[in-house]
Amino acid sequence: MFSYAITASAGRARAGVLQTPHRGLETPVFAPVGTQATVKTLTPAQLDELGASLILSNTYHLFLRPGDEAVQELGGLHQFMQWPGPMLTDSGGFQVFSMSKTRKIDELGVTFKSHIDGSAQRFTPEKSIQIQENLGADIIMAFDECCDPNDQAYSKIAMERTHRWAERCLRAKTHPDQALFGIIQGGVNPELRAESAQFIAGLPFPGIAIGGLSVGESKEEMYSTLDLVTPLLPEDKPRYLMGVGTPEDLINGIARGVDIFDCVLPTRLARHNAAFSPEGRLNLMNLAFGRDPRPIDETCQCYTCRTFTRAYLRHLIMAKELLAGTLLSIHNLHTLVQLVKEMRQMIVNGTFEANLPALLERWDNNSGEGIENREK
């Protein structure tokens, strides 16, 4: 039900297809994030039109509201939010551990407080799997402990707990129509990362995620960790780099053998009036765009760029019209989805490695600086 086939490769970069119960998924792929069972401001029709294939949603948020049992009663997440394609839920681990002041970890699980009403809540590996089974995404994630990458001593503790919890998640899982991916931790310590990659690769997960990156480490640390980890992973399983990223990170990730990405950055930038472009990240609130008749990106084929001027987008922003967020979200998501599709085509055509320097140059100056890249 979840067979994965590599159809072409270029150096360490791969093009493949993951079969899921909801359509086949071409990889590499960038997944828009629909935290609360909605990719902010967009309809499923708009997501489909901009080229999205895989959508991520958040276990922590849906557990609290509307509740995983309500989603199950309403036919599961696909039916609830009316996304007909492949879906992925995270485990809730990242959100829970990011509440560093108010959560308590023990060997069995984590106790935390709801950000909605302050009520005490508890996640365990088994509970996370149960929630994700109720939600019913195609790909579900092991419950892991994500820690500060610079705390080397604690990275080892968190990694070892993540390994024990990975085994518990595998035992807890009951639904054959869901693929459970394991998660590698180990901070930015090469020995820990290698140990974690080998441990997780040795368990019967149909896909493997690289967690604990894009959480405050440097770009060099992220790339060197990928350089270390991906060669240790089996060729025949999809690899998912969680919470990444920027155009530059996608290019570097794919070149290092990553197949799946997700990030809130494109929609969050949109709500901060910012747009990806080959000219660099644009702030559409700038006065300079007040009478600019050009689209955000003249080479972009998204609905926003086919239809509207920078001047109109700036007007919507200045007038505090919500349509601005919708139109910038369409553009930013389309840019990443399309960039990844173009790289896939280059891998298939055998031109990826030759194009790599030009891709990196074209998409520099499009960082996520100043913007949180995960939904907490």
Add this chain to the structure above:
Amino acid sequence: MFSYAITASAGRARAGVLQTPHRGLETPVFAPVGTQATVKTLTPAQLDELGASLILSNTYHLFLRPGDEAVQELGGLHQFMQWPGPMLTDSGGFQVFSMSKTRKIDELGVTFKSHIDGSAQRFTPEKSIQIQENLGADIIMAFDECCDPNDQAYSKIAMERTHRWAERCLRAKTHPDQALFGIIQGGVNPELRAESAQFIAGLPFPGIAIGGLSVGESKEEMYSTLDLVTPLLPEDKPRYLMGVGTPEDLINGIARGVDIFDCVLPTRLARHNAAFSPEGRLNLMNLAFGRDPRPIDETCQCYTCRTFTRAYLRHLIMAKELLAGTLLSIHNLHTLVQLVKEMRQMIVNGTFEANLPALLERWDNNSGEGIENREK
């Protein structure tokens, strides 16, 4: 360029077609309001899909931001907001006169303060026409004085000034590709209304609006004013009832010979989590909808009703997701646009009068109570 043809009638109700430089416009018609060159939260593609034909935009708001000269430089309002169909701009009169505490009226015009930055601004009939010519809508409106309908003494003063200003607007107009509609005032005083209807009907306007209604008078006063006014108007000119309304008002207005309506109510209700339905106006925040798998209206063919459950819409509202406003706007606008189209078909088929009681019963309990029905 603006020929108007009545193709069928049923009692006082009429079905017609108004030719405009941007598509022919079938009447009766309900126009969604795009105050700031955007129907709040919706793309032009979504407006087209929900069946909108005529879109209204506000002179007062666009004059202040981004400025009518900026819109002109960017190709005019159709090009700026990318609405390819007929458009209408109001004159700014309603917004200016609603600032009752801070504006000053004299015979030449009105001085007022910008709601954005408090700067002193001035509108005259000539200035309003100039702004509307810069904006470039197909239908533009005379600059009128809208007053408290219950102030009978002042209603006469305002009406007489409106008449003098109507003549000035006609003289000021220079663009042959825009149709200037005159506006009838006179509060709820039958003699004044009759006088105003006859005066405005006697001027060479290609269309006639009934202003000063839906501003605080009772339903009975509004309907009796329509009963008085429409028989005094020429059959061969379209009639526009400004700022109306609810489903009930549209039915009653069409039965009394009105051809064009606009109102912010459907989009404003959407932002208050409310939806039109044959069950009565629904507040989608209600707990009762938490696991309700039905659409808002099982008989509705809009994208929202074809796609989503009440439970999902309630979830979006509780989670403060902006998609709720988009989806409810689609539904509420489609409901009014479609209701008016159905009435047009009944007029053409000769079944309108027989269906009138059932229409009124089907759409009762869908008031705008508690919601402002104009953009100030």
